[in-house]
Amino acid sequence: MISFMHIAKNVKVTELSLYEDAILDACCHNIPADDELWYRVVEVSVLLLTCTQRSNPRSPWYDRVLSEMLGHLERQPLNKERRVAWLTLIGPVFDSMGLFLLAHFRLLFSLFFQWIHADDDRTVLLVLERIHTVIKLTWIRKSPYTSRLVNELVLLYKESATRKSREMMRNHIVEILMLLQKCKGQQFEEAWKKHEADLDLTLLLSRFKELCTEDGSPETGILNVDSCLA
Template sequence: MSNATEALHRRLTHTPYAPPEGSAVSVKFVLQSLLRNPSSGAGESQLQESIRNFVLASALLSASESSTHELLSWIPRQLAAAAAASFRDLSDVYCHGNDKRLVAELAPEVLLLLKDRIKESSIDKGTDGDEVSAASARVPVGFAILAAYQLRWFVTQIDKLNLGKLCNLVIPCALTALDHWSTENIASADEIWHLVVEMSVLLVSSIHQSNPRSHWYMGLVLLAHFRRLFPLFFKWIHADDDETVLLVLKRVHTVLKLTWIRNTPYIMRLVDELVALHKEAALRVCREEIRTSILEVLLLLKQCKGQQFTAAWEKHRDDSNLAALCLSLTEISIDEESSTSNTLRSDSPQNCLQLLTTH
């Protein structure tokens, strides 16, 4: 470990480096700080940290081979190749040549570290709810760019078997990187949404391969057809027969559950249609079943949409005809909501987009 670190540090030191004009980040200094040997009497935790830092340095150097970004353009191919070779040597020592196993073992710690590094320079919100961009002045965005390249290298090194086990870590981190500059890191803007879907498709095809019945596949297919599905739902939800109405409500619930609905203009309209149906139900034979199904859909919307649902519901809050429905929505305890949410999520592990709401 010590020899590998010293050798790579030596090659790095002798590599010419001139920071890009106006850049507040010294990539060479970042790499040198990662390639520091532990002291002679270092304990197990310090050794583990040294291994992690060495792999992070190797990841950044190796990632430069496929990068055209100005922050990494100064790294010569020979140095990147030396980093990759050093990483393989380290794997030989600690994992008997299984480099993918070493990456998988480090991934839980490293991915959380990289996610935090990316978020350090992202747009944040103040306590008053106004957007605050001071975070970008506090931490230069260059550090987030470097972390994103390290993240890509780590994910591409993990084999398919372990990648599936690490989805709960990989997906939030990857979406945070994709959505670095949007408010609260929620990828809901039309400009970047296609990137989020593209990443989700790549992950699904990598993990589930040729299994079109996977919940992940179904969720993404449904997401792609929102524009066709919801106009039909809005039409059929007011059908004359109660059986059709109940079936439509069940299908709406299924679609929301499989997609953890994101980036759609249909939320406001869906809430309005459900409210209208709740009032219409007073004249229907199956009024109780219909109203129960409406409540289930609204609760799911409340869980996955949060503030957007609150905004959509605000105009109906004081409607005297909805007093019972409002009471049902507000009286549910936090524990019950959490339990329901966990059940829904365990039923639909495919939910890339659901993870975005909490991360």
């Protein structure tokens, strides 16, 4: 892995293209590495993948590498070191894949929904950042995960009351809800209606209304904020 890192940082992309299939195949085979090597494996794989495939989201290597990583994480969802390393480093791959992330929603959201309630604040914050990125890149409207996502965000908002990183978590949650609102999905509207009368969400609704005003978005409609605050 150290050799691959040296190659990725010092060899020209045009020269790498001659060996990219062999190199990326080796990266895939190294994904089940031991814990002490996992961070380096993910770091090298992300660097080499984005370096050789650049912004070609149709490349089968994006699909294969991400599938290998997600499959491995699915088998060890409670491994804190692995999930933190992956969440920290995977951003460039998400950015390069864009809409093609839709093909991986099942595993992505399965892991996100498990990790969003993790005991450590770092995992939770990283998950919220990645969820925001995925929504921004795919601009989801109709998805079987929208309702579950809203419910999990609301639950996390309540749980965050006892967290050290409470304010950061709640800011991320509001940002994600704002993004979901802009998608104007009917699923989001229906999911939110279940929480409109929840008195524990007064602060969340107030903050959302404030951001809607600043953003110039309507304050009624999908979230029906005024009726929630009445």
